Amino acid sequence: MNTSLQVGKQSIAFEKPVYIMSSASMVGPKEGEGPLRDTFDVVVQDATFGADSWEEGESQMMKETSLLALRKAKLKPEDIRYLFAGDLLGQLIATTFGVVDFNIPLFGLYGACSTAGEALSLGAMTVHAGYADTVLAAASSHFGGAEKQFRFPLEYGNQRPMSSTWTVTGCGAFVLSKEYGEVQISGITTGKVVDYGVKDSLNMGACMAPAAADVLYQHFQDFKRNPKDYDWIVTGDLGKVGKEILCKLMLDQGYDIETVHMDCGMEIYDDVEQDTHSGGSGCGCSAVTLAGKLIQELKVGKLNRILFIPTGALLSTVSYNEGQTVPGIAHAVVIERRKKEEKVG
Amino acid sequence: MNTSLQVGKQSIAFEKPVYIMSSASMVGPKEGEGPLRDTFDVVVQDATFGADSWEEGESQMMKETSLLALRKAKLKPEDIRYLFAGDLLGQLIATTFGVVDFNIPLFGLYGACSTAGEALSLGAMTVHAGYADTVLAAASSHFGGAEKQFRFPLEYGNQRPMSSTWTVTGCGAFVLSKEYGEVQISGITTGKVVDYGVKDSLNMGACMAPAAADVLYQHFQDFKRNPKDYDWIVTGDLGKVGKEILCKLMLDQGYDIETVHMDCGMEIYDDVEQDTHSGGSGCGCSAVTLAGKLIQELKVGKLNRILFIPTGALLSTVSYNEGQTVPGIAHAVVIERRKKEEKVG
Numbered sequence: 001m002n003t004s005l006q007v008g009k010q011s012i013a014f015e016k017p018v019y020i021m022s023s024a025s026m027v028g029p030k031e032g033e034g035p036l037r038d039t040f041d042v043v044v045q046d047a048t049f050g051a052d053s054w055e056e057g058e059s060q061m062m063k064e065t066s067l068l069a070l071r072k073a074k075l076k077p078e079d080i081r082y083l084f085a086g087d088l089l090g091q092l093i094a095t096t097f098g099v100v101d102f103n104i105p106l107f108g109l110y111g112a113c114s115t116a117g118e119a120l121s122l123g124a125m126t127v128h129a130g131y132a133d134t135v136l137a138a139a140s141s142h143f144g145g146a147e148k149q150f151r152f153p154l155e156y157g158n159q160r161p162m163s164s165t166w167t168v169t170g171c172g173a174f175v176l177s178k179e180y181g182e183v184q185i186s187g188i189t190t191g192k193v194v195d196y197g198v199k200d201s202l203n204m205g206a207c208m209a210p211a212a213a214d215v216l217y218q219h220f221q222d223f224k225r226n227p228k229d230y231d232w233i234v235t236g237d238l239g240k241v242g243k244e245i246l247c248k249l250m251l252d253q254g255y256d257i258e259t260v261h262m263d264c265g266m267e268i269y270d271d272v273e274q275d276t277h278s279g280g281s282g283c284g285c286s287a288v289t290l291a292g293k294l295i296q297e298l299k300v301g302k303l304n305r306i307l308f309i310p311t312g313a314l315l316s317t318v319s320y321n322e323g324q325t326v327p328g329i330a331h332a333v334v335i336e337r338r339k340k341e342e343k344v345g
Numbered sequence: 346m347n348t349s350l351q352v353g354k355q356s357i358a359f360e361k362p363v364y365i366m367s368s369a370s371m372v373g374p375k376e377g378e379g380p381l382r383d384t385f386d387v388v389v390q391d392a393t394f395g396a397d398s399w400e401e402g403e404s405q406m407m408k409e410t411s412l413l414a415l416r417k418a419k420l421k422p423e424d425i426r427y428l429f430a431g432d433l434l435g436q437l438i439a440t441t442f443g444v445v446d447f448n449i450p451l452f453g454l455y456g457a458c459s460t461a462g463e464a465l466s467l468g469a470m471t472v473h474a475g476y477a478d479t480v481l482a483a484a485s486s487h488f489g490g491a492e493k494q495f496r497f498p499l500e501y502g503n504q505r506p507m508s509s510t511w512t513v514t515g516c517g518a519f520v521l522s523k524e525y526g527e528v529q530i531s532g533i534t535t536g537k538v539v540d541y542g543v544k545d546s547l548n549m550g551a552c553m554a555p556a557a558a559d560v561l562y563q564h565f566q567d568f569k570r571n572p573k574d575y576d577w578i579v580t581g582d583l584g585k586v587g588k589e590i591l592c593k594l595m596l597d598q599g600y601d602i603e604t605v606h607m608d609c610g611m612e613i614y615d616d617v618e619q620d621t622h623s624g625g626s627g628c629g630c631s632a633v634t635l636a637g638k639l640i641q642e643l644k645v646g647k648l649n650r651i652l653f654i655p656t657g658a659l660l661s662t663v664s665y666n667e668g669q670t671v672p673g674i675a676h677a678v679v680i681e682r683r684k685k686e687e688k689v690g
């Protein structure tokens with residue numbers, strides 16, 4: 001027997017709103033030169049954030065971004081009951097060392113670049129159920145740390161094919177609360193591991209697009225909605241290559257999303273000036289685009305409802321070198337402007 | 346304002362029971378020769394589980410264990426609404442390739458060896474809130490894959506200090522349901538990242554014991570309980586070295602847990618015959634001990650209430666080689682025999 005919270009096969013519709021009380025974004029220098037530069041809270045010119053390594057720098061970034069989100073909500077770490085966070089580094093070291101001083105109970109998450117969606121989903125579920133009044137959700141990535149871990153040492157100067165994406169150095173953090181906010185999470189659709197057999201670690205868009213299509217199709221089915229119900233359907237980091245595949249896969253299912261589809265990976269860098277090939281990627285890519293541009297536009301009423309779908313490629317050098325594919329996963333979160341009739345005061 | 350679900354600083358007390366409908370355990374040959382051999386569902390003699398690599402073998406193990414837990418509950422993958430799972434391998438590849446065929450929405454988790462506790466916690470929260478009627482929680486580890494990733498190639502034959510533990514090749518899977526079961530989860534206390542500055546990757550017990558002490562102390566505070574309220578306080582994989590530290594730290598806080606403390610890492614191998622030094626470790630260590638021995642003893646009434654605390658050392662070769670410490674994390678889950686008055690039919 002399903003309760004009314006359970007919608008269709010994979011979705012939850014929240015009965016009471018869960019608010020995004022505040023959001024914060026911090027990025028590195030390259031992102032600070034891109035088209036979204038004015039939407040970020042902090043642009044740091046030193047990509048190691050003053051630390052001795054990229055990894056420690058990413059930890060520093062997660063720490064500072066989380067603290068900024070808390071300050072905006074007029075909260076301290078001790079006001080947060082649970083933290084939902086993750087990053088791309090093995091064993092989530094950016095998160096571990098970034099949040100250790102907060103003394104907040106942590107649910108460590110790994111969803112590759114879909115982690116922001118996973119964190120917002122579990123955070124909203126936790127607040128809505130009454131397990132916490134206020135939680136923090138955060139996700140980060142770092143170009144240097146990610147290239148070192150997943151591909152080639154930067155010093156090697158390898159050629160990057162046109163299908164490759166550029167890992168965003170950035171962190172997005174969100175305070176979720178049942179109390180107040182101008183933007184709310186009203187539902188989620190949780191994705192499955194989807195494997196189309198793609199084996200190209202330099203074409204992450206192709207690895208992730210089938211997972212995005214899978215969760216988007218199911219979202220439309222579960223909520224009985226269609227592309228017209230959203231101002232934007234926002235994927236995380238498919239890039240140009242992945243976007244094309246997603247639109248094609250959705251068209252095959254009878255949904256034309258072309259005009260309402262936006263990909264954070266295609267927004268964050270300037271295609272001509274910054275030459276990142278297919279676009280941006282990483283947990284941070286979707287997290288900072290939501291924390292900055294999208295939430296700002298929701299707040300001022302430029303947007304009313306978006307479907308936020310961070311997309312992850314489950315790439316591992318171990319499984320990849322053992323001949324395995326790169327499956328994808330994506331998690332959808334419905335984010336809306338607070339309804340007028342709910343306004344307080 | 347806290348609701349009644351929120352207990353103290355870090356805990357949740359479930360108002361309605363969440364049942365462990367079924368559990369399954371699968372282990373490798375070494376674990377099958379240990380003292381718990383008769384409590385496991387399946388002992389596999391080939392540690393690669395018929396696959397071409399340890400990693401693929403671990404995936405196979407997670408798949409088979411999950412399917413066995415489902416069969417015991419008379420369910421199919423399509424009956425499961427969400428899957429909460431993780432392992433020790435970078436990017437959770439054992440999980441990714443283990444569950445891909447199930448087509449179940451996945452929340453990928455990383456809590457090092459505390460993952461079984463994290464999965465049971467989030468799974469129980471999800472069922473209790475009505476987001477799902479039935480979920481699956483699973484965690485695995487593999488000696489070969491873990492040594493390769495975290496320490497030395499097995500072929501190198503490095504000497505292991507007496508403080509080192511042996512990663513368990515094993516997977517535990519649990520079907521959680523609101524409907525029926527003889528064993529129930531009645532509460533959780535979620536742990537924080539705790540860093541005592543230990544830098545020895547071959548002394549994981551010392552890295553994790555402070556995190557176990559932290560969450561255990563908070564559990565006693567939150568629930569207003571003491572060691573006498575539990576038949577066993579079961580940590581995951583502290584081993585002999587970590588156990589001693591935990592008992593000492595708790596005594597410093599005024600709690601003598603010596604007589605009710607059990608560590609899965611000290612139960613799973615024979616100290617004399619199997620010579621694993623400090624004991625067993627890995628996500629699988631606590632998961633298979635719970636799925637086998639502990640749940641069996643709860644079912645027959647030999648135990649009435651245990652506090653299950655899987656313990657994780659947040660070790661990464663990258664951060665470790667950059668001079669960082671190895672922080673710990675642990676998550677506590679209250680597991681009880683179904684109360685008599687709740688019996689159906």
